Amino acid sequence: MNFHTRKWIKPEDLNPNGTLFGGSLLKWIDEEAAIYAVIQLGNSRVVTKYMSSINFVSSARQGDIIELGITATRFGKSSLTLHCVVRNKITHKNILTIDEIVFVNMGEDGRPAAHGKTRITYLRDRDLEGPDSVT
Template sequence: MDLVTQHLVQPDDLNYHNNLFGGKMLSWIDEGMAMFAMMKIQYTNIVTVSMDNVVFRSPARAGDIIQIYGKIIKTGKSSVTVKTLAITNNPQTGKLGEVIESEISYVCLDERGKPYFHFRNFKIPVK
């Protein structure tokens, strides 16, 4: 998996129990993975269709660095699905922990907002 983005957990990102708010994590993942998909498929007019198999494994705390990894796992006629994994990296202790795992599907749209069959003639570049 490729490192997609990183975020430092700040006090404003925490819920009442001093854990990273789940909605904040999902926002970071959706934004980071959308940019990752755009770069990989060389097309920018995409929208999130679904976040599936979202599994929160452990909490993150203030001062943790969230590292979000991803890879493309599937394409359809107009859709791309990415697998994502987010881990915590505590810079003081070096301790790593898996926070969340999920799959996200995006759909390519044309200028009218309708599905665009981008993958009809496009091959995803292999590293």
């Protein structure tokens, strides 16, 4: 799993208990997962279709640095399924896991569209000069 995004927990991210507000964390996850899906599918028109059970394992407090890890686990005809782990950057203790986040690739007409992808691709493996290149 690659951990790409890091967040520093600030006072505005806290709930009344003084721990990270789950809604803030879910917003960050959805945004990071959407960016991951856009890069993998090479299309900026993707939508979140489904999130499986969200397992809050531990909490984060003000001043903690957390990191979001996302990886593709399955490529459907028009969908991409991701797995997410959020952990404390310093202790590596898991804060949250989501087994499945499903994104659907959309066509210009706003309907699901086949994406033709079958595996994770990395920037170093892409033809940067081709018409389907993504940076």
